[in-house]
Amino acid sequence: MAKKKYYAVRAGRTxxxxxxxxxxxxxxxxxxxxxxxxxxxxxxxxxxxxxxxKENKIEDEALAYVDGSYNVETGEYSCGVVFFFEGEKTxxxxxxxxxxxxxxxxxxxxxxxxxxxxxxxxxxxxxSLTIVHDYQGIASWCTGEWKTNKEGTKAYKAYFDSLKDKxxxxxxxxxxxxxxxxxxxxxxxxxxxxxSCEFRGVFPRWSTFxxxxxxxxxxxxxxxxxxxxxxx
Numbered sequence: 001m002a003k004k005k006y007y008a009v010r011a012g013r014t015x016x017x018x019x020x021x022x023x024x025x026x027x028x029x030x031x032x033x034x035x036x037x038x039x040x041x042x043x044x045x046x047x048x049x050x051x052x053x054k055e056n057k058i059e060d061e062a063l064a065y066v067d068g069s070y071n072v073e074t075g076e077y078s079c080g081v082v083f084f085f086e087g088e089k090t091x092x093x094x095x096x097x098x099x100x101x102x103x104x105x106x107x108x109x110x111x112x113x114x115x116x117x118x119x120x121x122x123x124x125x126x127x128s129l130t131i132v133h134d135y136q137g138i139a140s141w142c143t144g145e146w147k148t149n150k151e152g153t154k155a156y157k158a159y160f161d162s163l164k165d166k167x168x169x170x171x172x173x174x175x176x177x178x179x180x181x182x183x184x185x186x187x188x189x190x191x192x193x194x195x196s197c198e199f200r201g202v203f204p205r206w207s208t209f210x211x212x213x214x215x216x217x218x219x220x221x222x223x224x225x226x227x228x229x230x231x232x
Contacts, residue, residue, distance in 0.1 A: 008045035011035035062126035064117035067186035068109020079113030080189030128168035134176030
């Protein structure tokens with residue numbers, strides 16, 4: 001049986017101590033000048049962090065990568081979410097058909113993904129959430145930097161405001177389709193919804209999801225007990 005490791009992130013999206021490599025990698029992958037190290041004991045990990053320890057352990061912090069997609073043939077938009085909490089990774093997809101939002105095409109999926117991430121974090125009792133996104137509006141509509149002119153963006157901002165007393169939400173922008181593993185995965189999950197899959201919800205732990213970044217949209221393949229999706 002593999003020994004438990006503690007991953008100390010001194011410089012990353014959310015510094016702290018994590019108990020799985022996937023959770024640690026999500027904090028440091030693509031983050032400039034990241035600083036992290038694994039230790040066999042929690043005490044050694046805490047010593048590595050030193051004064052940078054904010055007691056923001058993985059039990060309290062959630063991290064979500066979100067992306068969206070749009071199907072021009074059906075007018076449907078969809079989101080992909082890669083959600084990290086308490087050392088576990090969850091992949092989620094959902095379709096939307098709201099005509100008002102659909103006019104925003106793939107941005108509608110991005111908004112849906114951010115709202116899904118917020119909802120998941122609150123329901124699971126996280127004290128804070130960092131949303132990693134590649135479209136600036138996901139952050140700027142919430143912070144007030146961008147004016148909410150459309151009903152969809154107004155509703156998104158209102159939802160964010162309604163959670164202010166329940167959770168602290170941070171935003172981290174990354175460049176889209178730049179090789180960031182989890183941003184690419186969120187896009188692949190969202191894009192799988194563009195095609196034949198009617199599945200909605202959390203992907204089971206034993207599911208297989210493989211994404212080929214070569215050519216970006218060449219293929220994504222997902223298998224679960226209830227559905228099979230393939231994108232070419």
